[in-house]
Amino acid sequence: MFAPKPIQIVGGGLAGLTMGIALRRKEIPVTIFEAGNYPRHRVCGEFINGRGLEVLKTLGLKQKFFDANAIEAHSAIFFSENSKFPLRQLPMPALCLSRFTMDKLLADEFQSLGGELRIGERKNNFGEGVIRATGRKLQPVENGWRWFGLKAHAKNVSLAADLEMHIGRNFYVGICKLSGGEVNVCGLFRRNGQNDLPKNGFDLLRGNAGSILRERLANAEFDENSFCSVAGLSLKPQRASEKNEICIGDALTMIPPVTGNGMSLAFESAQLAAKPIAAFSRNEISWDEARKQIAFALDKNFSSRLRWANRLQRLMFSPVMRMPFRKFLFQSEAFWKIMFAKTR
């Protein structure tokens, strides 16, 4: 019997680490190259929802997240700058955990399973046996807009639900409860492609003067060390079958953050890819066959979700959202249920 072939994963974010853990559980030798370090804050709503929670359970990680003080979210509420929409119960509870804790937890778990983690090492060559989990691709301008994300933790904020979503003209900001009396404030913003990106991050997160968001965060005490930003986002759905590499997580495609489903896609794509990669490692199938099987599974699981998420994202930024129609839409229980189901 041959020893399994070693696998390399480039990128030690959620997708790469989850894939590493899944492969180590199958006793495949794995090395992960991570350009950055742990623990670190990441721009993220820190709200995990959808099928990825099942992946965490299967891999024995969900309980570890709870042990690390993850909390369940059961309700959500939407606001425009000056209106409030009905409180909604989430059809399935979400999990909220700081990325500072989450990424480190996964890195430790991978190493405890015997995986090799090469921290502070950037790898740029890909080929047989190498998986791309490098996160989002840089796209300075998309359809005339520059997209950027900001996040910071804060104390002294009371919320009307476990997740509040505040929608403005060129942004949305989500606030979710974390443990220890903290909340995570995270927003997606856009600027016309001609304009420079603004530098006043905290002020942008606080929302416009006179808005409900500004009022909500009036007494917020931001943790400056947790502030981070990311720019050059591309939210256009991508298909795995059009790639000639094996890509997982954001390296494959980004789902609009309003769905709170990006981390789920990272976990799910890692799990869907693990079986064919293990088969390749054990010499049962070729790399190209593994790539085709993975692309088929990823497109089958994600395509419809990405299409719906894209529609929702366009709606959030459309002029319709500034008309009375918005009220009708966001007050509709049926709209909430359909969008929730279709984007997960």
Ligand SMILES: Cc1cc2nc3c(=O)[nH]c(=O)nc-3n(C[C@H](O)[C@H](O)[C@H](O)COP(=O)(O)OP(=O)(O)OC[C@H]3O[C@@H](n4cnc5c(N)ncnc54)[C@H](O)[C@@H]3O)c2cc1C
């Ligand atoms: C504003 C905003 C809000 C969001 N809110 C949510 C939310 O509430 N819920 C949710 O589920 N998702 C949310 N997301 C999405 C979520 O954060 C991502 O989908 C998730 O982080 C993707 O994980 P990943 O492992 O694919 O990428 P990442 O977490 O970005 O990891 C990629 C890693 O690869 C490393 N890397 C890159 N290139 C190299 C290289 N050449 N060599 C070595 N290492 C390399 C990087 O350092 C990085 O650590 C949000 C995203 C944004 C922008």
